[in-house]
Amino acid sequence: MIKVNGKDYPWEEGLSIKQLLVNKGFTFPLLVVVLNGKAIADNEYVGTVVNDGDDVKIIHLMSGG
Amino acid sequence: MNRLEMKTAHKLVGTFNYQLGQLEKGYANRTLYINLSTNGFAEKPVTELMKQKFIGGRGFGLKLLWDGIQDHTQWNDPENELIISPGPIGGITQYPGAGKSYVVALSPLTQSAMDSNAGGHFGPFLKFSGWDALEIQGKAERDVIVFIDGTKGTVTIEEAPLEAVNSHILVEQLTDMYAESEADKVTISVVAAGEAAEHTLIGLLNFSFYDSRRKAVRVKQAGRGGMGTVFRDKHIKALVIKSPKVRGDLNNPADMSALKKAGQKIHEEIRTLDDSQCRMRKVGTAHLTQIMNDYDLLPVRNYKFGSDPEATNITDDVFLSKYLHLNGHDECWYGCSLACAKVVKSFQLKTGPYKGKEVLVDGPEYETTSAAGSVLGIFDPEFVIETNFYCDTYGVDALSFGTATAFVMECYENGVINDRITGGLKLNFGNAEAALELLHQMAKGEGFGKIAGLGIRRMKKLFVEQYDANLDFLQDIGMEVKGLEFSEYVTKESLAQQGGYGLANKGAQHDEAWLIFMDMVNHEIPTFEDKAEALFYYPMFRTWFSLNGLCKLPWNDIVPADNHLTAEPAKVPEHVQNYVEIYNGVTGSNIDEKGLISQSEVVYNFQRVFNVRMGFGTREYDQVPYRAVGPVTVEEYESRQDRYDAQMKDILNLDPEGKTTAEKVQILRNYREEQYRKLCDAVYLRRGWDANGIPTIKTLERLGIDFPEVVAVVKKKMTQG
Ligand code: SF4
Numbered sequence: 001m002i003k004v005n006g007k008d009y010p011w012e013e014g015l016s017i018k019q020l021l022v023n024k025g026f027t028f029p030l031l032v033v034v035l036n037g038k039a040i041a042d043n044e045y046v047g048t049v050v051n052d053g054d055d056v057k058i059i060h061l062m063s064g065g
Numbered sequence: 066m067n068r069l070e071m072k073t074a075h076k077l078v079g080t081f082n083y084q085l086g087q088l089e090k091g092y093a094n095r096t097l098y099i100n101l102s103t104n105g106f107a108e109k110p111v112t113e114l115m116k117q118k119f120i121g122g123r124g125f126g127l128k129l130l131w132d133g134i135q136d137h138t139q140w141n142d143p144e145n146e147l148i149i150s151p152g153p154i155g156g157i158t159q160y161p162g163a164g165k166s167y168v169v170a171l172s173p174l175t176q177s178a179m180d181s182n183a184g185g186h187f188g189p190f191l192k193f194s195g196w197d198a199l200e201i202q203g204k205a206e207r208d209v210i211v212f213i214d215g216t217k218g219t220v221t222i223e224e225a226p227l228e229a230v231n232s233h234i235l236v237e238q239l240t241d242m243y244a245e246s247e248a249d250k251v252t253i254s255v256v257a258a259g260e261a262a263e264h265t266l267i268g269l270l271n272f273s274f275y276d277s278r279r280k281a282v283r284v285k286q287a288g289r290g291g292m293g294t295v296f297r298d299k300h301i302k303a304l305v306i307k308s309p310k311v312r313g314d315l316n317n318p319a320d321m322s323a324l325k326k327a328g329q330k331i332h333e334e335i336r337t338l339d340d341s342q343c344r345m346r347k348v349g350t351a352h353l354t355q356i357m358n359d360y361d362l363l364p365v366r367n368y369k370f371g372s373d374p375e376a377t378n379i380t381d382d383v384f385l386s387k388y389l390h391l392n393g394h395d396e397c398w399y400g401c402s403l404a405c406a407k408v409v410k411s412f413q414l415k416t417g418p419y420k421g422k423e424v425l426v427d428g429p430e431y432e433t434t435s436a437a438g439s440v441l442g443i444f445d446p447e448f449v450i451e452t453n454f455y456c457d458t459y460g461v462d463a464l465s466f467g468t469a470t471a472f473v474m475e476c477y478e479n480g481v482i483n484d485r486i487t488g489g490l491k492l493n494f495g496n497a498e499a500a501l502e503l504l505h506q507m508a509k510g511e512g513f514g515k516i517a518g519l520g521i522r523r524m525k526k527l528f529v530e531q532y533d534a535n536l537d538f539l540q541d542i543g544m545e546v547k548g549l550e551f552s553e554y555v556t557k558e559s560l561a562q563q564g565g566y567g568l569a570n571k572g573a574q575h576d577e578a579w580l581i582f583m584d585m586v587n588h589e590i591p592t593f594e595d596k597a598e599a600l601f602y603y604p605m606f607r608t609w610f611s612l613n614g615l616c617k618l619p620w621n622d623i624v625p626a627d628n629h630l631t632a633e634p635a636k637v638p639e640h641v642q643n644y645v646e647i648y649n650g651v652t653g654s655n656i657d658e659k660g661l662i663s664q665s666e667v668v669y670n671f672q673r674v675f676n677v678r679m680g681f682g683t684r685e686y687d688q689v690p691y692r693a694v695g696p697v698t699v700e701e702y703e704s705r706q707d708r709y710d711a712q713m714k715d716i717l718n719l720d721p722e723g724k725t726t727a728e729k730v731q732i733l734r735n736y737r738e739e740q741y742r743k744l745c746d747a748v749y750l751r752r753g754w755d756a757n758g759i760p761t762i763k764t765l766e767r768l769g770i771d772f773p774e775v776v777a778v779v780k781k782k783m784t785q786g
Contacts, residue, residue: 060582
């Protein structure tokens with residue numbers, strides 16, 4: 001199990017940030033991803049692996065209006 | 066009819082000569098007053114107090130309106146005013162998004178002070194012509210054009226009987242008429258409404274600019290709150306301005322280098338990052354349609370649902386591949402490299418008085434894809450474009466049109482109204498033909514269109530009084546607050562955004578706060594205090610754009626590459642700092658971010674007291690329809706049953722097993738309504754308001770707006786209870 005934005009979420013072996021975004025259906029382009037307190041740049045989403053027990057924050061900024 | 070005949074038919078009924086001058090640090094230091102009943106004019110000085118407390122734009126509009134009307138003034142009294150003001154930063158060309166005009170008047174929908182904004186060139190041209198605001202009072206006997214010639218220092222009121230009323234024709238006629246040559250057209254801007262603004266309460270204003278690359282007059286809209294209705298009620302056919310040639314230094318800023326520095330930085334960000342962020346330069350705000358659908362936030366069938374598989378027919382990809390005409394220059398004011406003002410250059414109309422004609426359509430934006438699409442259960446891109454065009458040219462706010470028509474459709478499908486009442490229009494969800502016919506009826510002032518054009522609040526009353534409708538049901542599904550129809554977001558899963566709509570001064574528009582992701586997805590503001598803090602900071606910050614003639618989009622529709630490393634990325638701290646610097650750079654002040662928030666807080670609280678003065682502005686008027694809070698019907702509940710059942714278990718510790726859907730709807734409702742009440746309590750406290758939502762005397766004193774007339778309004782209300 002991992003935490004995503006403070007809520008429990010099932011973990012799977014080899015889960016990358018990129019895959020997590022897909023699984024969660026997070027299609028919004030202005031995201032800030034923080035893994036265990038460390039900000040991850042968007043060009044590192046594919047290569048960054050999420051481990052069991054990790055805390056991930058996927059902060060959606062705002063746009064529009 | 067040719068332009069010469071039209072011009073010859075003009076009858077001059079008022080002239081005013083004024084001294085041309087230079088702007089000083091963003092201000093002309095005077096405002097122009099015109100009375101259409103007397104054809105009188107006045108030049109009013111802008112005092113230091115006015116600048117300090119009200120800054121410009123919406124702030125100036127509210128102050129002038131406050132001084133110009135009585136407590137009992139109605140929107141259609143001659144005494145009502147229509148004020149246009151750009152604000153001190155308005156008209157700079159170094160930083161993107163600095164060409165907005167802010168319009169203020171008593172609204173026919175809310176009967177209180179409304180503010181609405183538009184791009185286009187009128188606001189900056191007004192300043193370059195020597196005026197910080199244009200204040201129009203009175204009512205002309207016949208249709209008039211007000212012409213401000215900022216190159217000669219003259220203002221004229223001219224009766225103008227022959228020109229068209231509908232905007233797409235009128236703005237061209239007047240641009241041709243008042244420009245001295247093709248090259249001169251860029252110095253002209255026109256404000257116009259349209260035929261439907263005469264017959265409905267949801268009229269909008271179009272602000273024009275000449276697109277020299279496409280050789281076409283384009284329009285941007287001040288849509289919300291019936292400003293076009295006020296305009297036509299005053300028998301204004303158009304406002305026309307001729308500006309001195311635009312230069313980057315016309316504002317005479319205190320520190321040009323500060324503007325250039327901030328501008329260069331953000332232009333580079335936009336150039337390098339926009340393609341991988343919001344693609345504003347490519348598709349404008351329409352990029353949001355797909356996203357809102359993905360997150361269950363796109364209004365579908367009168368906000369019952371937040372997504373629909375057919376929504377893919379009206380997303381940016383469709384508009385981009387088939388309809389949009391891009392040339393890399395879609396800025397609605399000079400220097401806006403975010404350039405989101407998209408255009409469909411040649412669209413053949415299928416209905417209405419211009420059927421068969423090829424027209425240019427400004428848009429569609431995200432909101433139009435909902436208001437002229439999903440909220441009506443219509444997923445046809447050509448319906449979106451056609452409705453977009455007719456709303457603009459007829460002078461109808463597309464958002465109020467869409468949200469009100471969606472309400473009508475739900476009423477029709479529930480038997481609240483029938484064919485006899487609609488004059489045979491089969492107003493089911495999905496019926497594009499009927500929706501367009503309703504719009505054409507609004508323009509003609511005929512049939513059921515006349516009723517729908519009253520807006521939701523008045524329709525609810527009428528349906529109850531005349532057709533014996535169930536008021537509770539209409540209150541639940543009628544998506545309006547304070548009389549203003551909702552803009553286009555589903556808020557059921559974001560308590561903070563319910564407050565964003567319900568607590569907004571003008572009514573249900575999201576320009577004060579858009580907190581859905583922060584609340585619903587990020588879970589960043591879990592407590593009432595957190596939500597109240599967000600409902601303090603964001604409305605205050607966003608109010609600031611309206612005081613300064615700025616567009617909000619370059620604040621957070623593009624973010625710096627290292628924004629994710631900042632402590633509060635949602636605020637986009639680097640851009641906030643840019644605003645501090647350009648404000649100081651223009652005006653020569655020395656404020657910081659806190660100062661910027663304080664400026665807004667003054668005007669925001671003044672507007673709240675304005676609402677109190679007009680008989681509103683208390684808790685009762687901050688309530689939202691239950692459709693904005695949770696599922697009204699069994700159908701809605703069951704469409705998201707897993708979500709709601711899980712909430713019942715996890716949050717309320719109740720087992721949904723064995724309960725009917727109707728029982729579950731009621732349980733959830735009791736809970737969510739209580740949450741909304743608590744949210745209001747927390748927000749009032751944070752904003753320095755009393756338990757009824759009125760700014761306390763202490764708050765007014767702290768903000769330095771304890772003017773006797775303001776305090777008197779508050780004291781009177783508090784003693785009345
Ligand atoms: S971002 Fe778009 S709406 Fe805002 S000023 Fe630029 S072009 Fe106009």
